Amino acid sequence: MFYLIQLLNAVQYGLLLFxxxxxxxxxxxxxxxxxxAHGSFYMxxxxxxxxxxxxxxxxxxxxxxxxxxxxxxxxxxxxxxxRRLYRRDHLYQVLLTFGLILVFEELRSIFFGDExxxxxxxxxxxxxxxxxxxxxxxxxxxxxxxxxxAVAALLYWVIYRTRLGMMIRAGNSNREMAxxxxxxxxxxxxxxxxxxMALAALAGAVAAPISSVFPGMGNQILIVxxxxxxxxxxxxxxxxxxxxxAIGFADTLGKVIAAEYSAIAVYLVMALILLWRPQGIGxxx
Amino acid sequence: MTSISPPRPLLLAAVLALAFFPLAAPTFYLQLGxxxxxxxxxxxxxxxxxxxxxxxxxxxxxxxxxxAYALALISPQYEAANLWLTLPAAxxxxxxxxxxxxxxxxxxxxxxxxxxxxxxxQMLYAVFHDTKIAGGxxxxxxxxxxxxxxxxxxxxxxxxxxxxxxxxxxxxVAVYVFLSRVLEAPFGRALAGIRLNERRMRSIGYPVxxxxxxxxxxxxxxxxxAGYLAACQFGFVNPDILAWQQSGIVLMxxxxxxxxxxxxxxxxxxxxxxxxxxxxxxxxxxxxAKHWQLALGGLIVxxxxxxxxxxxxxxxxxLRRRSYRRMSRSGEIA
Numbered sequence: 001m002f003y004l005i006q007l008l009n010a011v012q013y014g015l016l017l018f019x020x021x022x023x024x025x026x027x028x029x030x031x032x033x034x035x036x037a038h039g040s041f042y043m044x045x046x047x048x049x050x051x052x053x054x055x056x057x058x059x060x061x062x063x064x065x066x067x068x069x070x071x072x073x074x075x076x077x078x079x080x081x082x083r084r085l086y087r088r089d090h091l092y093q094v095l096l097t098f099g100l101i102l103v104f105e106e107l108r109s110i111f112f113g114d115e116x117x118x119x120x121x122x123x124x125x126x127x128x129x130x131x132x133x134x135x136x137x138x139x140x141x142x143x144x145x146x147x148x149x150a151v152a153a154l155l156y157w158v159i160y161r162t163r164l165g166m167m168i169r170a171g172n173s174n175r176e177m178a179x180x181x182x183x184x185x186x187x188x189x190x191x192x193x194x195x196x197m198a199l200a201a202l203a204g205a206v207a208a209p210i211s212s213v214f215p216g217m218g219n220q221i222l223i224v225x226x227x228x229x230x231x232x233x234x235x236x237x238x239x240x241x242x243x244x245x246a247i248g249f250a251d252t253l254g255k256v257i258a259a260e261y262s263a264i265a266v267y268l269v270m271a272l273i274l275l276w277r278p279q280g281i282g283x284x285x
Numbered sequence: 286m287t288s289i290s291p292p293r294p295l296l297l298a299a300v301l302a303l304a305f306f307p308l309a310a311p312t313f314y315l316q317l318g319x320x321x322x323x324x325x326x327x328x329x330x331x332x333x334x335x336x337x338x339x340x341x342x343x344x345x346x347x348x349x350x351x352x353a354y355a356l357a358l359i360s361p362q363y364e365a366a367n368l369w370l371t372l373p374a375a376x377x378x379x380x381x382x383x384x385x386x387x388x389x390x391x392x393x394x395x396x397x398x399x400x401x402x403x404x405x406x407q408m409l410y411a412v413f414h415d416t417k418i419a420g421g422x423x424x425x426x427x428x429x430x431x432x433x434x435x436x437x438x439x440x441x442x443x444x445x446x447x448x449x450x451x452x453x454x455x456x457x458v459a460v461y462v463f464l465s466r467v468l469e470a471p472f473g474r475a476l477a478g479i480r481l482n483e484r485r486m487r488s489i490g491y492p493v494x495x496x497x498x499x500x501x502x503x504x505x506x507x508x509x510x511a512g513y514l515a516a517c518q519f520g521f522v523n524p525d526i527l528a529w530q531q532s533g534i535v536l537m538x539x540x541x542x543x544x545x546x547x548x549x550x551x552x553x554x555x556x557x558x559x560x561x562x563x564x565x566x567x568x569x570x571x572x573x574a575k576h577w578q579l580a581l582g583g584l585i586v587x588x589x590x591x592x593x594x595x596x597x598x599x600x601x602x603x604l605r606r607r608s609y610r611r612m613s614r615s616g617e618i619a
Contacts, residue, residue, distance in 0.1 A: 096589040102582030267408035
């Protein structure tokens with residue numbers, strides 16, 4: 001039973017990472033932009049959920065609102081700043097988005113302070129399923145897993161089964177060719193960027209009752225997402241899914257075996273995969 | 286990127302100005318000056334990768350940090366360590382770390398390289414933050430600064446701010462001269478070739494992997510020197526010293542000064558630290574000084590958008606305009 005709980009935790013964490021890294025990998029793959037501020041949107045989502053849930057008194061209202069606000073910020077950011085970086089060296093993308101992280105982090109500090117805030121689990125899901133006499137599993141974690149599976153399925157459907165997805169994949173494999181076939185690439189880029197930000201915010205919002213909201217939460221998860229993208233291969237959605245689950249398991253297993261070294265286990269997995277397939281598991285050499 | 290190196294008299298004047306600075310400056314500014322020069326060594330080491338080899342490392346603080354930790358861990362607790370032993374040991378640890386990490390990361394390029402250098406640096410961060418080997422997240426103190434003696438004679442007392450300042454200055458000049466020689470040497474020319482066109486260098490027959498690994502390791506070693514000096518100066522090391530923010534800040538210095546120019550890295554370190562001091566000065570900005578990172582972040586965004594070649598680039602453009610005007614006056618250009 002203990003192992004069932006760890007298994008469920010690993011899947012839940014892995015899928016949450018997938019929500020974040022799918023946006024990150026698509027933005028890399030399609031737009032060629034390395035976006036360090038991706039983690040900031042995870043934080044923005046979590047803090048918006050915290051703030052809106054207290055403001056409206058309803059967590060279920062807070063989540064869609066948080067997503068909508070993050071989407072709007074993503075739109076504004078892409079048109080004002082990120083757009084100017086498409087043809088520039090990765091170095092400048094790194095720096096500009098690093099500057100954005102500092103800005104978002106300080107705004108967070110100004111508006112919400114530097115304390116850790118708990119977010120109440122919505123009442124409807126605030127109970128646990130008893131597994132044995134002493135062990136039980138919180139239903140809210142199952143709900144997070146379900147949300148992640150639903151979003152992953154939706155993402156898969158959009159990308160592989162719709163006309164929009166076809167355009168996204170076309171942009172991913174060859175930007176110039178897609179443009180010359182009449183796809184409005186700038187509009188597509190803006191949409192993909194904002195959608196990626198909305199996904200990151202969703203991940204932050206649903207994770208908030210589990211992890212609470214705290215300073216630096218976005219940076220911590222951003223680095224893990226980078227590891228996922230490196231392992232999965234840039235631009236590869238199914239690579240990101242496999243890598244997210246692998247990291248979810250490595251991290252959970254590490255915590256069970258030797259808690260102090262669990263963070264290191266994640267990077268060791270990355271080092272091994274880099275030796276084996278430097279281009280990531282989802283991409284062909 | 287063609288960059289002109291500043292004329293030799295100008296460099297000499299800058300060194301002389303730095304050398305005479307302690308005669309006029311109060312202790313606070315001496316410490317600030319030493320801190321800036323240490324960070325300038327750090328920025329110089331990163332510029333070897335970013336500006337001269339085209340490898341954008343986003344984890345350079347790792348080598349700075351491990352050397353600082355090496356000094357903290359091998360220093361005896363209540364007496365001075367020997368500089369002749371601890372400095373090579375700390376640089377050795379940084380070199381080894383860079384060699385090991387480099388072996389993995391140098392085979393990747395572009396965006397991968399950025400992310401993988403970052404990830405390995407975070408791995409080291411996790412080692413020092415999560416485990417108890419060096420005080421965990423609380424960090425570790427160095428109570429007594431290392432001692433520099435030559436056969437019983439002590440030329441520089443590191444406990445004295447002015448003398449520590451001179452030690453930092455000596456190392457800065459040494460690293461600057463060393464790197465400008467390296468860049469002129471065949472090794473440096475090969476790195477420039479790799480930056481311009483890696484595939485071409487490979488097809489001519491250069492062992493590109495070995496050259497890049499060599500550059501990565503050398504940069505790690507020099508970052509280690511800077512880290513050692515920083516640990517000496519502050520007497521305290523915690524995991525923040527190798528966190529990714531630190532890697533971002535040193536990258537920022539290189540860009541701010543103008544990458545691919547050695548004097549740019551030094552200028553960048555100066556401007557960055559002075560900027561930070563100004564933005565976080567309560568006397569200047571009052572209560573907003575607490576949130577200085579907000580202004581810093583905004584400035585970084587602005588610099589990327591309007592000053593891609595940094596302050597070094599602006600100065601060069603001004604110099605070029607001047608020499609152009611002079612030449613057109615004397616009739617060399619019609």
